[in-house]
């Protein structure tokens with residue numbers, strides 16, 4: 001039979017297809033969780049390149065994290081092959097860095113200018129502001145996008161040192177393009193097709209940069225979900241999303257409403273939970289995944305956080321001990337070959353990192369392997385800076401090899417200092433994933449480090465339960481999700497003793513929405529009647545967010561009796 005002609009638009013539903021094939025010009029895609037935003041974005045670009053002959057080099061695709069950029073690059077490569085190489089995929093900070101490297105002279109920098117890490121920033125800020133405390137305030141103002149007059153000394157000093165800081169990476173390009181129309185026009189011509197994923201998290205400077213790069217009648221596709229805007233606390237403004245169609249004249253809007261990720265009970269509960277604070281009028285989101293007989297959401301009330309963590313550990317154990325996807329949702333079989341679950345199908349979500357302590361302890365006791373995504377900066381870990389400085393003088397070639405041999409070299413030199421050697425070896429392991437990502441590009445590696453690359457322990461191939469804060473879970477999906485700590489004060493989060501704050505609570509509700517919508521097959525919400533926070537134990541009240549969820553969608557789970565009845569065959573399966 002002749003091969004069937006396939007289009008890059010195959011495999012999209014009608015709404016996704018409408019977004020992917022929309023004519024040039026400003027386009028807003030309002031799409032809830034699990035509706036296939038990334039899929040749609042990549043197909044739109046691939047369609048324009050492959051089917052419409054738009055040169056790949058005219059595309060600029062912006063994402064918020066390095067991981068997301070990587071994934072986009074990978075998917076575009078899969079769809080377009082070599083042609084995808086011409087597309088610029090970058091985070092806002094990478095984009096700013098790219099522009100600054102090209103325009104270093106205008107910015108008063110040398111071609112090889114550096115990026116100040118947090119420690120260096122504080123050093124310079126403290127010197128400029130007169131004291132460390134004032135320096136910290138100065139940096140906080142800059143982080144919030146509100147630099148004051150007197151902060152000019154800090155910037156001047158940075159330039160003298162041939163450095164830029166994290167905030168400069170976006171604000172300096174904005175100032176350069178604002179000051180020079182011709183320069184802005186040149187960039188507009190180069191990147192005539194711009195797309196931005198997670199547009200709801202854009203801040204003022206990022207928006208300004210987009211405006212300059214897009215011009216009054218440019219082509220921009222903004223994709224996002226206002227109800228998942230959770231970075232207001234660090235300056236993001238969901239208002240830019242809500243204003244898109246007035247900001248960009250003649251903008252078209254496409255809505256995606258089919259959720260492919262989760263079963264109906266999860267989708268319905270999530271929609272109910274966000275309703276009181278939804279920023280999307282008439283929000284529509286319905287489950288279309290292949291789930292029959294939707295199971296209800298498990299609700300667990302524990303005596304305290306230790307009991308809550310023990311509940312999670314026991315449930316993982318129970319679900320692993322003989323549940324197949326067939327019995328979870330008849331008709332859908334995923335997971336490994338025999339239809340069973342593995343550790344990596346589970347995820348534990350929490351509002352504050354401190355909550356992970358109890359979970360890790362329970363997992364250690366129960367022998368459940370886990371991995372936690374840490375928000376620690378790589379550069380803050382002992383040995384990493386030393387390793388990075390050494391790498392600069394180290395031979396050419398692929399970075400992972402250079403990292404390994406630099407560790408050996410340094411360890412030889414410091415062989416008398418066992419502790420330092422151990423730090424260096426650990427540092428080597430920690431930076432390896434980033435080194436692998438950067439290939440042979442040392443400048444990229446060093447700027448990623450300086451730009452605050454985090455210790456990212458989440459290896460998608462490792463068979464371990466993922467432990468994540470709600471913020472870190474954004475964009476991810478897992479077959480089974482435990483959202484722990486559904487008590488007032490944690491969700492919504494308030495410092496012990498603090499009064500409720502309406503604006504902050506709306507963002508907390510959106511965070512709750514993000515958490516619920518990570519689950520594909522099974523969702524458990526748990527809370528503790530009594531909880532120790534900052535060393536003080538106190539009785540708690542249930543999260544008010546739970547009230548919005550229809551009781552018919554949930555069922556209490558007290559798995560303890562069930563757990564005892566199940567055979568413990570997990571160890572066997574692991575052998």
Ligand code: ATP
Nearest residue numbers: 011012013032033034035036037038039260261475
């Ligand atoms: P979030 O807002 O949580 O980031 P999202 O809109 O980016 O969600 P994706 O992660 O892109 O959603 O997609 C969710 C899931 O649905 C993925 O597993 C994806 O493969 C699947 N999916 C998306 N579109 C389709 C489709 N047309 N047919 C089948 N599966 C789809």
Ligand code: MG
Nearest residue numbers: 037038475476
């Ligand atoms: Mg996504």
